[in-house]
Amino acid sequence: MSVIPESAPVAAAFRPFPAGFLWGTATSAYQIEGAAAEDGRTPSVWDTFCRTPGAVHAGDTGDVAADHYHRLREDVELMAGLGVNAYRFSVSWSRVQPTGRGPALERGLDFYRALVDELLGHGIEPALTLYHWDLPQELEDAGGWPARETAERFADYAALVAGALGDRVGVWTTLNEPWCSAFLGYGSGVHAPGRTDPVAALRAAHHLNLGHGLATSALRSLLPDTARLGVCLNLHVVRPASDSAADHDAARRIDALGSRIFTGPMLDGAYPEDLLADTAAVTDWGFVADGDAATIHQPLDVLGLNYYTPTVVSAPTGAAEPARADGHGASDHSPWPGAEDVTFHQPPGERTAMGWAIDPSGLYDMLTRLSREHPELPLLVTENGMACDDTVDPAGAVRDSQRVAYVRDHLDAVHRAVTDGADVRGYFLWSLMDNFEWAYGYDRRFGIVHVDFATQRRVLKDSARWYATVARANGLPASSQEPSDG
Numbered sequence: 185m186s187v188i189p190e191s192a193p194v195a196a197a198f199r200p201f202p203a204g205f206l207w208g209t210a211t212s213a214y215q216i217e218g219a220a221a222e223d224g225r226t227p228s229v230w231d232t233f234c235r236t237p238g239a240v241h242a243g244d245t246g247d248v249a250a251d252h253y254h255r256l257r258e259d260v261e262l263m264a265g266l267g268v269n270a271y272r273f274s275v276s277w278s279r280v281q282p283t284g285r286g287p288a289l290e291r292g293l294d295f296y297r298a299l300v301d302e303l304l305g306h307g308i309e310p311a312l313t314l315y316h317w318d319l320p321q322e323l324e325d326a327g328g329w330p331a332r333e334t335a336e337r338f339a340d341y342a343a344l345v346a347g348a349l350g351d352r353v354g355v356w357t358t359l360n361e362p363w364c365s366a367f368l369g370y371g372s373g374v375h376a377p378g379r380t381d382p383v384a385a386l387r388a389a390h391h392l393n394l395g396h397g398l399a400t401s402a403l404r405s406l407l408p409d410t411a412r413l414g415v416c417l418n419l420h421v422v423r424p425a426s427d428s429a430a431d432h433d434a435a436r437r438i439d440a441l442g443s444r445i446f447t448g449p450m451l452d453g454a455y456p457e458d459l460l461a462d463t464a465a466v467t468d469w470g471f472v473a474d475g476d477a478a479t480i481h482q483p484l485d486v487l488g489l490n491y492y493t494p495t496v497v498s499a500p501t502g503a504a505e506p507a508r509a510d511g512h513g514a515s516d517h518s519p520w521p522g523a524e525d526v527t528f529h530q531p532p533g534e535r536t537a538m539g540w541a542i543d544p545s546g547l548y549d550m551l552t553r554l555s556r557e558h559p560e561l562p563l564l565v566t567e568n569g570m571a572c573d574d575t576v577d578p579a580g581a582v583r584d585s586q587r588v589a590y591v592r593d594h595l596d597a598v599h600r601a602v603t604d605g606a607d608v609r610g611y612f613l614w615s616l617m618d619n620f621e622w623a624y625g626y627d628r629r630f631g632i633v634h635v636d637f638a639t640q641r642r643v644l645k646d647s648a649r650w651y652a653t654v655a656r657a658n659g660l661p662a663s664s665q666e667p668s669d670g
Contacts, residue, residue: 272313277314363445465522
């Protein structure tokens, strides 16, 4: 594992993080790679969704995105210049296995072999995610994640990638944010494949869990003992709008659907009883077969946590259309099956360009909660960052002081969690570069590197320079110290 050079100075004003802490950035395949129809890659559900009228802002697509497929060496050089010692990326399933079945396409694997070799050559630890939402369209046509077979195909795909990269990649995560795949893709329809069926959403959640378990088992059989296996979850930090019993129960319901639907079977070996009761009017969960719980409940070496903003809810008000300020896009269909009547509230305070409230305390709460509930399981912050309305000024600079403050304050929350006993091993900032932001197209910028999508020119933002000082020092400026613009 790559580490910060021992010669990196750590000033007295800095609070050190544990030795060997991973300082990384994160991306996903469809959001940055481009080359959508090159070297045998076939359409994923996102290629299809982007061509659905009205589905994506301005009709944008990921056909070119940040053109990382052709610029991987330039982009890895950029990372090396920042001093990060880790990089989290995802593999495009339809680039590696175009139909979602059968043998691997070696040309597709070659891209990831080259990427991993380039990372290792610069002392950067590769952290690989197998699935970041881009299901091969042929598998969706056969039923998608609501179909049990998709979980089985996912395990086959995991084995193909492990066979190609298992000797060089040490950190493996199966799924990224399966909640979004299930409930935004099949419930509210704001993400690919754009279906709006609450039963399909719950079926998809189960088969994503099953796919995780099957893939983890396959990886264990193929990877060296030193490999660290996990999953990346966007657990919802749910807070009641008041201290009333009714609001606390609303928070419990959303916690079950937003978090425990995954942590229950993955970490505890069973779906929570209250989740099953809350959704009984939607489905009898007959799609859960004997033995599924044991298959899903695989030992993990690390748990990846993605955090952006908390969720505030209150009890049903009886309104025909309860408020749903849940931050998950606008739709006539709820992504909360069995809890459609819960009212969501926008938290107060400063917001990002996504409209999400900035509240680092949620990250602290999430890390310490997981640490209490599963003290044996090391944690990684696998995504955290903010969208800003970034522009390049006449001097050619991007002055994103709001993002610097956001990252500083969230890293402070991580540091406090570590101080209070949480076993946090690393932090991956979302994102390395501006990219295709799903249904928002190119209208939202999360990167610490600005991308001019017309020219593909990369420009370091002030946040990139500031983050580089933290990564190189393995320490964070004291909270009273103003962040440097680099």
